[in-house]
Every structure is written in C-alpha cells, then in structure tokens.
Amino acid sequence: MNLELDDLYNKFxxxxxxxxxxxxxxxFLQEKRSLPWRENQDPYRVWVSEIMLQQTKVDTVIPFxxxxxxxxxxxxxxxxxxxxxxxxxxxxxxxxxRARNLQNAVREVATVYxxxxxxxxxxxxKLKGVGPYTTGAILSIxxxxxxxAVDGNVMRVLSRILFITEDIAKPKTRKIFEAAVExxxxxxxxxxxxxxxxxxxxxxxxxxxxACMLCPVQEHCAAxxxxxxxxxxxxxxGKKQRTKPYLSVIVENEKGELLIEQRPEEGLLASLxxxxxxxxxxxxxxxxxxxxxxxxxxxxxxxxxxxxxxxVFSHIIxxxxxxxxxxxxxxxxxxxxxxxxxxxxxxxxxxxxxQKIIQQIHIPE
DNA sequence: GAGCCGTGGAT
DNA sequence: TATCCAAGGCT
Numbered sequence: 395m396n397l398e399l400d401d402l403y404n405k406f407x408x409x410x411x412x413x414x415x416x417x418x419x420x421x422f423l424q425e426k427r428s429l430p431w432r433e434n435q436d437p438y439r440v441w442v443s444e445i446m447l448q449q450t451k452v453d454t455v456i457p458f459x460x461x462x463x464x465x466x467x468x469x470x471x472x473x474x475x476x477x478x479x480x481x482x483x484x485x486x487x488x489x490x491x492r493a494r495n496l497q498n499a500v501r502e503v504a505t506v507y508x509x510x511x512x513x514x515x516x517x518x519x520k521l522k523g524v525g526p527y528t529t530g531a532i533l534s535i536x537x538x539x540x541x542x543a544v545d546g547n548v549m550r551v552l553s554r555i556l557f558i559t560e561d562i563a564k565p566k567t568r569k570i571f572e573a574a575v576e577x578x579x580x581x582x583x584x585x586x587x588x589x590x591x592x593x594x595x596x597x598x599x600x601x602x603x604x605a606c607m608l609c610p611v612q613e614h615c616a617a618x619x620x621x622x623x624x625x626x627x628x629x630x631x632g633k634k635q636r637t638k639p640y641l642s643v644i645v646e647n648e649k650g651e652l653l654i655e656q657r658p659e660e661g662l663l664a665s666l667x668x669x670x671x672x673x674x675x676x677x678x679x680x681x682x683x684x685x686x687x688x689x690x691x692x693x694x695x696x697x698x699x700x701x702x703x704x705x706v707f708s709h710i711i712x713x714x715x716x717x718x719x720x721x722x723x724x725x726x727x728x729x730x731x732x733x734x735x736x737x738x739x740x741x742x743x744x745x746x747x748x749q750k751i752i753q754q755i756h757i758p759e
Numbered sequence: 760g761a762g763c764c765g766t767g768g769a770t
Numbered sequence: 771t772a773t774c775c776a777a778g779g780c781t
Contacts, residue, residue: 447777454767454776488765491780525779545777565760592777601775602770632774633762662764707765746766 398560402573405556405616414555414614415580415587421610422590425597427452430459435585437511437536438469438500444531445496445523449489452596458487469511472497473504481665481743490664490745495523513537526568531588540584542575544568547595548588553627554599557616563630599623637711639674641682642703642748644755645694647721647733652755653690654742655731662710667742669751670731674715682717691729693722700754705747716751 426432429452431443442462446455462483466472472480477497484493499521503511511532512518519529530543542548549562549571556574560567580587598605606618617623645653654667670690677685679699686694700716734742739752 444777449764449776449778450766451768451776486766488767489778491764492778495779523779527778531777543777546775547777589777596777634773664764705765709763709765 398570399573402556402558402570403577405558406577409556409614411578414578414611417610417614418590418594419580419583419586422586422593426589426593427597430456430463435536437513437532439463440532440536441511441524441528442496444528444535445492446487448492448528450487454487458484469500469504469509473501477665478743482741485666485743486746486749488746490666492523494665498522499524511536513539515541526572534579534584534588538583538585540579540581542572542579543588543592544571544575545592547592547599548575550601550627551591551595551599554604554617554623555611555615557620557626559626559628561630562627563632633709635706635709635711637713640712640714641672641674641677641679641717642669642714642751643672643682643686643694643696643717643719644669644700644751645686645690645692645719645721648724649733649735651733651735652739653728653731653733654739662707663745665743666745666748668744668748671714674713679715679717683719686719689730692726694719695722700751703747703750703754705750712747714747714751716754718755 431439433439443455443459446459465483466475466480475497477494480493480497481490484490502521503509507517513533515529515533518524518532519526524532527543527545530541533539533541534543549568552558552571552574553562558570558574560570594609594611598609602624604623606612606615606623609615612618615623617626647653652669654669657663657666657668659665670686672682672685679696683694683696686692696717696719698718700718703712703714703716705712705714744752
C-alpha cells in the first residue's frame, strides 16, 4: 500500500491541485442540474437521496424521491412509519434492503442522536446502510466537511485524470481513490468538489464516448493528453447470471380473492409479497397441485397455463411459468399466506416480476 | 474478498 | 438479444 501511495503521490508532481479545484468547482456551480435533493442541505434529505442513488440513475430516482419525501418528510415521520409502508414506497426501485436499512438507521438517529444526523464519520458510518461512500457524501454535502465520497463516477473520472490503472472492480482499489481525493479535495467547498466529480462523470466523463471537448478539466487530464481516455478505467468482467425456473400459481378462492404470501425477511426481495412459487427443478406442472397441498394445506384445481414471465436480476434470471388455479373447497384457510381481494393487492409491495404477473391476471375480466 | 442484492435504460 | 451499467453496502 505504501508503494501504491508513493506511486499515487508521484502523479501530483506535475499536477496543479488549485487550478483543478477551481476549474471543476466553477463548472459545477455553473452547470449543475436542478435536482430535488439540491433544494437545500437538510441532512435527512441528502441522506435519503444518497441511499436511493446507490446503483440507480438520477432519472429513475427523481419520482421515487419526490413521493418518498412527501410521504416521509422528516426523520420523525420515517422513524414512526410502518415498515410495509416504507417498502411500498420503495416498490419498483430495487435493492430493497436499502429501504429497511434506512428506516433502521433513521430510528437509531431518532432515539440515540435525538433526531440529529451525526456530523462525524465514526457515528455516521456505523448506521445501517451507510458505507464509506455515503458517509463522505453526507458529511461533505450536508455539513461541508472535507471527506472523500468515492463512487463509480469518481473512480472513472480520476482514473482518467490521474491515469490510475488499478482494476476498479476490486474493493481495495477504492482506497487508492480515497487517498487521491483526500489530497485533491477543496477545503473551502468540499461539497461542490465531490458533487462536481460525480456530475462530471454523469454528464461529460461518461463510460463510453466521453465528451472531452466540453470537459472543464481537459487540460488536467493525463489520459486525454495521450488520447486513451476510452481505455480507462480498467474494470474486470462480472460473472454471467444463472437461469432459475419456477412455477408460480395464482390461486383464486370462491370469493374471487387471490392467495399471496410474504417472502422471507432476508435474501432476495426480502419481506416483499408474491404469489406461491415452486422451484421448477423440483416440481413439475403435473405435481403442482400435490406440492401446493403439502405447502399450503389446500386442495386446488389447476385451470390453465398463462404466459411465462422472464425477469433478469443482476445475478439471476427467473423463468416463471404462471398457472391459474381455483380452490376446491369453500372457506378454507391456508397454512401459509392469505387470500386478498384484487383491489387490496395494490396495498402490498410486490417486486417487479410479480407485478408482471399481476398485469396478466387483470386482463381477462 | 467474492457473492449477494433490483431495476430500467443505453448501446 | 446480449452486455453494461448507475451517486454501494452487507455478509
């Protein structure tokens, strides 16, 4: 690490940090987008935005953010909310542990810190869902404290400007960029510096075809000088997704209600709701009614096969064959899950693949 | 440290 | 269609 740090610091021999700061910050103040979380520096508003923006594009976040802040305007409001309501507000945004971790952390701030978001890295970084990036982002943006906030944008931008060739897919590489930012960050306006790096990455210094001709820090960029900006950053490939086949069954009782169940509290799509789903490598369509009797304690009659649903996650692909079934006896209560009217289904948080299924069952009326 | 954890848009 | 990816964190 010392060798790597020496190598890093050598890069600053011919580099004017002061001029770089000025060019970056002046550009940011001039060109920054008007975004809902930039209305003020309320630490709670900054916090929520940073969580939502994790691995998620600005355009996707904006409507979710506006609805969320209307629904949960303050730390107090979110702390007192029902977790299912928070998940419902997060429905469709993905990475649902972010929502549960956020509420968990907000409750801790409400009780332990008297509702004040900690203004130091030690306490802030211990909160659920607040890692190294989010810690630095909140401290710099909400409190003006000079701390690095290294995300994918920052690593891409600085890999080009400083010609850093470490593999940004490796976790330890982030430390090199944090060391670089610690050396480069403006003490006067760390907020604009950090946001400027990210804004530059989003608008100019993009992964493909960066707009170097419009870049405010072009003259500081080592990669541009050599015309190799598109070769950076170095990033190793991830592994391909595995396909997992499922059978999902829409069970309708005599009242026209549908059976839904809550997923486990941990793992994929934790605590969200779904229709009963069987691993298709273990259960065939012919065995489905028998499997259902074992799992849910009810007799069903499979009526028809609906359209299959395919959904690509970041690491898995679901291939779901959807079937429609009816209960055989009236008024029985299942061992798991609950029967819910079609209208009430809208009150439960469903992941996107099951929203796709819901789309199908509303068409035949 | 590698794998897990969503989604929708761009290319 | 296939791939990549976007203001990461947790285990």
